[in-house]
Amino acid sequence: MGSLNFDHPQENNSAHMSGPLDLVELRRQGHMIIDFITDYYQNIEKHPVLSQVQPGYLKQRLPESAPYNPEPIETILRDVQDHIVPGLTHWQSPNHFAYFPATISTAGFLGEMLTTCFNVVGFNWMASPAATELETIVMDWLGDMLKLPNSFLFSGTGGGVLHGSTHESVVCTMAAARDQILSRIGEENIGKLVVYGSDQTHSVIQKVSQIVGIPSKNFRAIETTISSSFTLSPETLRLTVCSDMEAGLVPFYLCATVGTTATTAVDPLGPLCDVAKDYGMWVHVDAAYAGSACICPEFRQYIDGIEGANSFSFNAQKWFFTALDCCCLWVKNPSALTKSMSTDLEVLRNKASESKRVVDFKDWQIALTRRFRAIKLWLVLRSYGVANLRNFLRSHVKMAKRFEGLVRTDERFEVVVPRIFALVCFRISPSAISKANPTPSDEKCVNEVNCKLLEAINGSGWVYMTHAVVGGMYVLRCAIGASLTKEKHVAMAWKVVQEHVDAILPLTMY
Amino acid sequence: MGSLNFDHPQENNSAHMSGPLDLVELRRQGHMIIDFITDYYQNIEKHPVLSQVQPGYLKQRLPESAPYNPEPIETILRDVQDHIVPGLTHWQSPNHFAYFPATISTAGFLGEMLTTCFNVVGFNWMASPAATELETIVMDWLGDMLKLPNSFLFSGTGGGVLHGSTHESVVCTMAAARDQILSRIGEENIGKLVVYGSDQTHSVIQKVSQIVGIPSKNFRAIETTISSSFTLSPETLRLTVCSDMEAGLVPFYLCATVGTTATTAVDPLGPLCDVAKDYGMWVHVDAAYAGSACICPEFRQYIDGIEGANSFSFNAQKWFFTALDCCCLWVKNPSALTKSMSTDLEVLRNKASESKRVVDFKDWQIALTRRFRAIKLWLVLRSYGVANLRNFLRSHVKMAKRFEGLVRTDERFEVVVPRIFALVCFRISPSAISKANPTPSDEKCVNEVNCKLLEAINGSGWVYMTHAVVGGMYVLRCAIGASLTKEKHVAMAWKVVQEHVDAILPLTMY
Incomplete structure (x- = not known):
């Protein structure tokens, strides 16, 4: 240096x-x-696409x-x-099918520019009333679009807030849930608290458990199987909870997922909330990716049962065209949140806050500082309207259906789990590999062939896809939804997959 | 609805x-x-200015x-x-003297636009190598400008990362410090850990202590006094630590501040680090506001002793022209941080990470998602160069000196603590109030008069200032540094103060 x-x-x-x-x-x-x-x-x-x-x-x-x-x-x-x-790895390329999309839009772009232009630090109402009030309004608009129960809306008894990430939403809700239970059983019992998710739950839950002081041995990743499409079983949850209670532990937080990272599995919210209710647990619903789809009537069913949860988050920065960062969190009982996250700072003391007639979002989040993110969400909602937002999402789902169809036409491949949203999980099937290779091929070998295929595809530079491992299977993930992706790009992506599989398992062998 | x-x-x-x-x-x-x-x-x-x-x-x-x-x-x-x-409360108005400035610049603005344009999610190196590598480079550039010891730089044995807020930096460093000590004394002893700061330390420390599971009774806000300009006394710290240890508690984290929120007091880093070292505590230095000034040789002295600390943060979003959000954190021992913040997520597994030749910033922060903030910091450093960045900061300090001088020329006022950077803390003096009011005026009355003055000033709409309470005194804060502020605005601000004090304490009474 x-x-x-x-x-x-x-x-x-x-x-x-x-x-x-x-x-x-x-x-x-x-x-x-x-x-x-x-x-x-x-x-x-x-x-x-991939640098x-x-x-x-x-x-x-x-x-x-x-x-x-x-x-x-x-x-x-x-x-x-x-x-x-x-x-750069070009996340905005129409040929980016990796991870989940990080979508932008003209409206999201302009909204970010206004956020930067005003550059207000809206920690409390008074520091910029418009920033706070617009946030309460758009969170109600969006909650209404998702048909969230009134108990999650400001117009009802709850409310929503924009965070920087799901991690922040989970820190805040888990700290709130922790403090609620510890106020009853005593701070010294923090070591007895237990957090529940499935082996498909995002790593956010385990990481945040540790951040908020839950012993690492007290995180339960309940096993899922392909037979139930990698969803969390309410029965297994109940058995696990009971066994922990018998051991003198205290269950307090459950994360259910709508659209898991690996395969977009949807946990059964209603039955899971029923179990949680029996044991007084806080239920957070993580719909980071798939939440946005629920503005379409045909997808709303996937958050049925949400009325039994305590909090719900989805990332508008993923599949909702707002650009980074914009995580939408709704909570049923804002006072539980603010009880844990409030600070009383003399330099911020003001009459509006003391009047209790305003929301001070600093008490709903980790930091004091907050960007005026609401304006970009507002621009997105208004520039496209509900109708076009649905159209955009449906066009991605339609393209994903098309890709799924293409996979199914090639007998060398299998679709690993049924596609629900705009992610297709597929792999070269074990039977195709056995056919091509007379020596017996075990799962390890099947996984290696699929891994090799993905590396070849990504090495081409034409497209970028990523992988997951579920139930021991290495699967390729094609996540459709980049803002510039059109049908022709999906067709091309499939062509790239086929070209590379030809080198591994030529069709002529069939 | x-x-x-x-x-x-x-x-x-x-x-x-x-x-x-x-x-x-x-x-x-x-x-x-x-x-x-x-x-x-x-x-x-x-x-x-104030909505x-x-x-x-x-x-x-x-x-x-x-x-x-x-x-x-x-x-x-x-x-x-x-x-x-x-x-809106117009934070970018040249007449905004409240809180601390949230500065922007043409370069910061353009940088934010590029951040949004690429909209890469740089959780690990591979997800966008340029985002990670540029961040390591600018953090070393900036560390070098601040003359941070090599032990804080990637070119040495440390490293820097961009967070969204000081809160995030404190969550990460405090969780790291907590896990370090608990790995020696056992997770079950979390209730014995104690965090130290002064009564001037930002509320971030107390809030984060609670977030990471430290019992609320284990946060020490050591009292400061005007006689030592509201700085944390190393002797008092030592006494407090010893007393806690005698009670069977375990001191583990100290926050020292360079430029406190109320009055920009500077804690004596060297002596404080010496005390912390004797008891094996992690020292975090919070220079949220004043850190940027330390790129000027004449201010570098205020972080003398930094070599004894474990981590150091300052907010480029405050007084360094980058727009929200951009908190710069350097740590001496990145592995302590990554040990607590790492996640091993199958969908992100890749050869570059496994080679250990790259930095994966997801393991240096709370969230997985991260914006490409480095590019805006890079644009700011290059567009202005070290020379102009110093000029900008010095021009604010010069204007603050001028304002301080104006306050001193009016015998009704007093400057409460000597100005160090670009914040002036002043009030109508008790003697002036006594002179105007023959009945004896106690501190409460003095505070009320000053509070009334501030409300009148802010009610005018011409300028916006805020207050602090230190040592029982209600003081007005004039923080200079908004990007559009020129000498004429400072002169006008003083005129507004004088006009309003005239209504309360006419000069003719003297």
Whole structure:
């Protein structure tokens, strides 16, 4: 690393700028970057989706220390093009089928720009009333679109808040649930608390359990099986809870998932909430990916039973066109949340808060600082309307159906679990591998062949998919939903899969 | 609340959009909003700084539910102008002197646009190598500008990461410190752990202690006094720690502050770290506001002793022109952090991570999701260069000096603590109040007069300042540093203060 010389001789000669926010420059550079960004999207398919750089590539291309003197935006943007873009994995590429989509939209983009423009720190109502009030309004609008019960809405007895991530939502709800139970049984019993999920529950639950001080041995990842499509069984949950209680432990938090990360499995909310109710547990519903689909009547059934839960979150940043970051959390009992997350800071004391007529969102989240995220969600809802938002989601589901259909037409493949939303989980089937290879092929061998296939597909640079391991099976995941993806990209993705499987298991062998 | 009709008759007739990211529309609307935003800044002084709306104002102006059909951007922007702007507290106004500044800049603005444009989810290296590598590079650049010891840099034995807030940085470091000590004394002893700060330490420490499972009675807010400028006394710390140890408790985490929220007091890092070392405590240095100033040689002294700490954070979103959110955290021992924050998620498994040749920032933070914040910090460093960044900060300090000078020229006022950075803490002095009011005036009365003055100033709409209470004194805080603030605004702010004090304590009485 180079080191700055604090007595740099040019210091006094350096060009004095008018300030960090020169409006002539903001307008000029702002227009320039709009064109830069639109051009990036226009040319996005020219780049390999998955970056092909090697670890450490960037250090070799950039100086060892920050420049002493200012550099023109033109130079910086050229460097973005030459040095940053090659190191990006292009999440906005129409050929990005990995993980889950991180969707953007024109409205989400403009909304983010307004968030930055106003750059208000809306920790409490008074620090920017519009930021707080718009958030309560859009959370009710969206809750209404999802047909959430009134008990989750401000217009009822609950309320919603925008967090930065599911992790933050789980920290807040789990801390609230923990403090509720500890206030009854005593702080010293924190070591007895137990958290429940399935082996398909996102790692967020285990990580957050540890963050909030639950002993690592007190997290239960209840096993799921393919026979029940990797969903959490209410019966097994009850048995596990009973066994923990017999051992003197205290069950207190259950995470049910609507759309698991691996395969978009949907846990049965109603029966799970019934079990939780019997033992006084807090139920959080994590619908990070699939929640948005529930604005369509045909998908609303997947959150049936939500009325029995205590909190519900989904990520608008995933499949709802708002750009990072925007996690929507609704809670039934806001006072449980604020009891655990409130701070009383003299410098923020004000009459509006004391009047109790306003919401102070600092008491609904981890941090004090908060971005004005509500405005981008508002722009998305208004720019597209409910009708087009449904159309966008349905078009992705339709493309996923098409891809699923293509997989089913090729006898070398199998669809591992039935597709529900816009994710297709598939693999080369064990029987196809056995046919091609006369020596007996065990599961390990089947997994290796599928892993090899995925590596070949991603190495091509044409598309990017990822994998999961469920029930011991290595499966390929094709997640459709990037904002620029059209039917032709899905057709091309399938062509890439076929080309690479041909090299492994030629169709001619059949 | 209105309720959506899922069988809306117009559904099938609604205009089908080409998709959420139509590039012709993105370019058109993008240029439009650049002008909207620049115009907002140009006219920002026409609005009262502190919003004058009443609780519930917005609900009366917006529809009860989300629109079914799309609305044009022109309509939405008109509503932003008519309904959102009046409810904003204008943090970017040159007349905003409240809290601490939340600065933006042209470069920060453009950087945020690139963050949104690429919208990569850089949880691990592979998910976007450029995002991870640029972050390691800018954190070393910035660490170098601050003359942090090599033990905090990637080029040495440490490293830095961008978080969303100080709260997140404290959650991660406190969980790491907690797990380190509990691995030695056993998880069941979590109830014995004690956290230390002063009565001036930000509420973040107490809130996070509770989040990570430390009993609320185990947080020590050590009293400070005006005689030591509200700094934490190493001697008192040692006595408190010893007394806790005698009671069988286990001290494990100390937060020292460089630039406290109330008065920008600077705790003596060296001596505090010495005490902490004797008892094996983790020291976190919170320089949320004042850290940025330490890139200037004349302010670097305030973090002397940092080599004895374990972690250091400052908010580039405060006084470093990056816009929300951007908290910079450096740690000496990244493995302590990653040990507590790591997750092993099958869907993210990849060869680069397994090679151990890359950094996976998901293991340095709470969430999995992370925005590409490094690019905006990179744009800020390059667009202005070290020289101009220092110039910007110095110009704010100079203006604060000027304001402090003006306060001192008026015998009705006193500067409560010596100004160090760009915050001036002042009040109408008790003697001035006694002189004006022949009945004896106690501290309560002095505080009430000052509170009344602040309310009058803020009610004017011309400027916005906030208050603090230190050592029982209610003080007014004038925090200079908004990106558009010039000398004339500071002069005007003082004029507003004088006009309002004239109504309370006319100079003619002297």
